[in-house]
Amino acid sequence: VAFRLSYLTDERARAVIEAAAERANWQPRARPAGDGHGRGFAFAQYKNRQVYVAAVVDVTVDRASGRIKLERATLAAEAGQLVNADGMSSQIEGGFIQSASWTLREEVTFSREAITSTDWGRYPILRLRDAPVIETVLLNRPGLPILGVGEGVMGPAPAAIANAVFDAVGVRLRRIPFTPERVRAAMG
Numbered sequence: 001v002a003f004r005l006s007y008l009t010d011e012r013a014r015a016v017i018e019a020a021a022e023r024a025n026w027q028p029r030a031r032p033a034g035d036g037h038g039r040g041f042a043f044a045q046y047k048n049r050q051v052y053v054a055a056v057v058d059v060t061v062d063r064a065s066g067r068i069k070l071e072r073a074t075l076a077a078e079a080g081q082l083v084n085a086d087g088m089s090s091q092i093e094g095g096f097i098q099s100a101s102w103t104l105r106e107e108v109t110f111s112r113e114a115i116t117s118t119d120w121g122r123y124p125i126l127r128l129r130d131a132p133v134i135e136t137v138l139l140n141r142p143g144l145p146i147l148g149v150g151e152g153v154m155g156p157a158p159a160a161i162a163n164a165v166f167d168a169v170g171v172r173l174r175r176i177p178f179t180p181e182r183v184r185a186a187m188g
Contacts, residue, residue: 020054020076038168042159051152066180099157101126
């Protein structure tokens with residue numbers, strides 16, 4: 001967080017990062033915890049011209065199974081003056097869950113002959129029981145240009161999850177989904 005803030009001149013970006021860090025009670029660490037509990041941060045401005053979103057994600061990684069459990073997500077977003085706070089919050093939170101599902105579970109599977117994930121029973125998605133506690137902070141910035149919200153959280157969500165896994169077990173995952181098998185392989 002401090003690294004990003006030291007190089008950012010965009011006040012809107014700075015405000016979103018600071019809001020997420022403050023709400024999540026972000027505390028910097030000199031190196032990854034490595035104890036199976038991790039916290040990750042990520043930020044992006046959607047399409048470099050739309051909503052600003054920062055995400056802090058807390059995870060637990062089971063070293064034996066490689067399973068990643070989402071514990072908490074703190075999301076901050078700013079798109080100018082708030083016109084419909086409930087709609088924006090729903091868009092950000094729903095986008096986080098969808099992106100987390102892509103990041104942790106979703107993958108089209110194939111055999112040598114065909115696609116094998118042909119229905120929802122065979123296509124893995126994040127279930128409600130796997131959803132983290134989500135806290136969303138919306139910044140109201142009257143007088144600034146109103147920006148589209150769209151899928152603004154789709155970039156920061158997997159990045160924050162990947163950073164949290166690194167903090168938890170000290171490995172960088174770069175290919176989604178972050179299946180237990182891939183986590184175990186990365187841990188060696």
